[in-house]
């Protein structure tokens with residue numbers, strides 16, 4: 001029933017206005033699935049390769065599509081193995097991870113369509129009531145996502161005490177609005193960055209004050225615990241030649257960076273710190289995890305790139321205690337699941353994530369529920385972000 005009869009690929013817009021790959025998969029019984037690739041700006045050195053959309057589509061049409069016809073969409077591993085075989089490299093540099101991930105997600109949706117099940121159920125999961133993935137919502141940001149704003153890439157609201165998905169999602173939106181109020185009171189104008197977070201021209205130190213204040217206000221209003229966290233995207237701050245993290249005119253050595261982050265964790269009771277150190281420095285990650293890993297999540301994004309080999313290296317070194325999962329970093333849903341499973345077996349928390357360049361595709365909301373992820377990082381406002389958040393609300397409401 002789920003035998004694939006056709007795969008079509010097209011160029012569509014992503015949220016930055018760049019071309020990205022969309023895939024449609026049809027099965028012989030009329031099942032239909034559509035998936036679109038997201039795209040990163042602060043990409044990790046070891047990610048699977050994204051090709052220009054047109055080139056990726058041309059290569060995938062030539063090499064992957066003929067191999068996929070006749071494969072059962074319901075057998076996700078078979079689909080993803082066919083994609084790997086068609087590509088023939090370790091990093092999808094032949095057909096592009098953008099076409100691969102779009103097809104992988106579209107096939108999963110086509111199979112779910114045939115089975116008449118929501119995607120998260122087809123992917124093997126159940127919604128667990130109060131035990132839902134907590135949305136991490138970007139409310140202030142800079143780095144590679146906004147010029148002339150903070151050095152730290154993302155300040156993320158974390159409504160850890162929310163009683164429901166819906167209350168968590170609305171709390172993050174309220175923090176986003178409260179940040180606008182606090183900035184306004186301070187006379188700071190702010191545009192928005194790529195992910196819809198405020199991108200004010202203020203120092204990182206002032207941004208901590210602003211977010212802390214906004215979180216306190218909303219916490220008082222809603223009556224449950226809201227903390228916040230960071231994506232420091234430190235590989236972007238790290239200068240190999242100077243062997244230092246560069247914050248404008250100031251630099252920090254690896255030891256100073258560890259000290260700085262450990263201090264922030266304690267001062268602001270941070271719930272989460274992603275990529276606090278360079279993507280090649282497992283040792284520094286291990287040291288920081290040793291110091292503060294009992295009270296916060298130290299998450300590897302550029303460090304692990306959703307790759308089981310890099311995650312295994314991290315587990316061996318004691319680096320980080322959680323992993324960011326981005327299907328397009330590795331190219332297929334099966335590979336992303338493997339990373340989740342390895343993480344779970346070793347007590348690492350899982351955070352399913354969007355990219356800074358996104359589309360309306362809401363697959364990651366299903367992936368977060370299917371894998372019982374503790375967190376989902378997918379922005380706060382903006383259509384391509386709310387597509388995932390609203391899908392989570394629908395899943396909780398059994399309305400997908």
Ligand SMILES: O=C(O)[C@@H](CO)OP(=O)(O)O
Nearest residue numbers: 040041042043354355356
């Ligand atoms: O660094 C990140 O975690 C992501 C998403 O927030 O950014 P990008 O997609 O640009 O890599």
Ligand SMILES: [Mg+2]
Nearest residue numbers: 231274275301
């Ligand atoms: Mg990151």
